Amino acid sequence: xxxxxxxxxxxxxxxxxxxxxxxxxxxxxxxxxxxxxxxxxxxxxxxxxxxxxxxxxxxxxxxxxxxxxxxxxxxxxxxxxxxxxxxxxxxxxxxxxxxxxxxxxxxxxxxxxxxxxxxxxxxxxxxxxxxxxxxxxxxxxxxxx
Numbered sequence: 001x002x003x004x005x006x007x008x009x010x011x012x013x014x015x016x017x018x019x020x021x022x023x024x025x026x027x028x029x030x031x032x033x034x035x036x037x038x039x040x041x042x043x044x045x046x047x048x049x050x051x052x053x054x055x056x057x058x059x060x061x062x063x064x065x066x067x068x069x070x071x072x073x074x075x076x077x078x079x080x081x082x083x084x085x086x087x088x089x090x091x092x093x094x095x096x097x098x099x100x101x102x103x104x105x106x107x108x109x110x111x112x113x114x115x116x117x118x119x120x121x122x123x124x125x126x127x128x129x130x131x132x133x134x135x136x137x138x139x140x141x142x143x144x145x
Contacts (some may be wrong), residue, residue: 025117033129036085038119039068044089046114049084053125054081072125080125089116 027040036051049068052061059075061068067087072078094112103109124131 005045024119025087025089025119028117029121029123031123031130031132034072035069036072036083036123038067038068038085038121038128040067040089040117040119042089044091044117046090047087049085049087051085053082053083054079075099078125078128080127083125084120085123085124086118086120090116091117111136 001116025040025044027038030037030039033101036049038049040047046062047065047067048060048062049070050058051070051072052058055073057068057078059072090113093115096112097110099109124133
């Protein structure tokens with residue numbers, strides 16, 4: 001894992017841990033040649049789609065009401081290789097706030113907040129296009145000797 005991806009994952013872990021772990025979202029990949037599209041179904045809002053890849057590639061898109069998509073061509077130069085995506089969203093369910101830290105803003109802390117869900121995955125780019133992969137096909141595991 002390269003340092004940019006590791007940094008992104010660590011940053012997301014800190015953000016998510018500060019409000020509680022996000023639940024798993026059941027979503028469908030609907031990629032085109034260069035567009036990353038993830039369909040989570042209905043019932044969510046406040047979406048953020050993040051894509052990271054080789055050589056420090058990073059792209060992010062957000063929307064309050066519509067699921068964002070990222071077209072790799074529109075971002076600029078991108079290389080062949082393995083890319084990671086993460087889609088997060090808010091649910092309409094309220095969850096209790098367990099944080100006891102004072103945020104420094106004064107006043108009363110909220111008793112609840114909206115819940116969150118997320119999904120993530122991997123896709124591959126070869127020859128400048130997203131390669132359709134067989135879901136049954138697994139990435140090879142590396143053994144230590």
